[in-house]
Amino acid sequence: MAGFNKVVDSYEAAMAGLQDNMTVIAGGFGLCGIPEGLIAQIQKMNTKGLTIVSNNCGVDGFGLGLLLEEKQIKKMVSSYVGENALFEQQLLNGELEVELTPQGTLAEKMRAGGAGIPAFYTATGFGTPVGEGKETRKFNGRDYILEESITGDFAIIKAYKADRYGNCIYRYTAQNFNPMAATAGKITVLEVEEIVEPGELSPSEIHTPGIYVDRIIVGNFEKRIERKILSSDNSNQ
């Protein structure tokens, strides 16, 4: 890996340095825009005691749900974990800890973490279990709670196209948490559908500038759909 060629040729190289008890921030919303191959690599490495920060925990047998199979996750920081029987079972057995975090707060924690902002005030969660034990402050007559930002030892993200500098673009709603996750990892690994020549992506269309990306690997994606609903199934609009 020399200069600004961040492309690696194996998943082993992409995730090299991941160790037990590290924190990994993962992009994706449900199964949309998840770094499938990087997650599979973590499963293969069988790294234990991980703290995973991701909006969801995949489903049984796919996405981050894979890391539940050998109990690799110690703690999950998520906004919604309702798609996963194994998750619920490990949670109820006390084998897994979960920190349920409002979705916007989670996105902002990653964004702030990546931007060097250690904490921020938000009205979200005030007066609820989320606000318990947290510092509060009134601004202009409204109550806010102090939320601390998140950074990770690794961030794993998924994009549509990237160049070797790590400049990348996302496709449709596969963007979701990926841009924030990208900024918040000490080592950010990008799994991408397609590598393009430098200059092929217009500088003005880049979603995530390459400065945030340390390693790039080209993946093959299954892109599993969680809920396929067709216009004929339901009269929505």
Place this chain on the structure above:
Amino acid sequence: MSLSREQIAMRVAQEFCDGHYINLGIGIPTLAANYVADDIEVMLQSENGLLGMGPYPTEERVDADMINAGKETVTAATGASIFNSAESFAMIRGGHVDLTVLGAFEVDSNGSIASWMIPGKLIKGMGGAMDLVAGAQNIIVTMTHADKHGNSKLLEQCTLPLTGVNCINKIITDLAVFEVKEGAFHLVERAPGVSVAEIQSKTAGKLVVSNDVPEMMF
């Protein structure tokens, strides 16, 4: 007669105003998108990062990269934009979304809402609901008036863990429409054929009833 899910959704859609940006929660709120009046234009926000949510796709247009906040396949409407999750919640938390409609387990007469957790039973998470109730200009709850055991969901004080405090402006149930203000549920409309007495008997929280409560119009 109590309203069907579709009728609740129809009544919800009457709250939509021309030019509004609206976030609809999963379930009955989402159904309301079917009943937007022909003479208005609204933009639906989906908190996973889509402003201008369109209908579900045809088989040919199914795209794994195009989903809504319920993780369902969806399309983008003309005029749509797509963005990241921080941007999406900047819209929500910054008060730019005009109206949020969401479901709930309980609402109390101070406008507090419980919608995300039943201790010992249900551990799924709040998703974006806490951000939505903290951020939107106007928040409407849709739910059945009572649970399946007949217990009122409109309470003096919520018993379940809260999603937000003092934030709900209006409630549309299968029996009635209420405004929530000054520490009470104010009955503003009743479902066709539902008596004020029935609504009173099924509302546990403080209820304010004026002399003449009109029936809903569809």
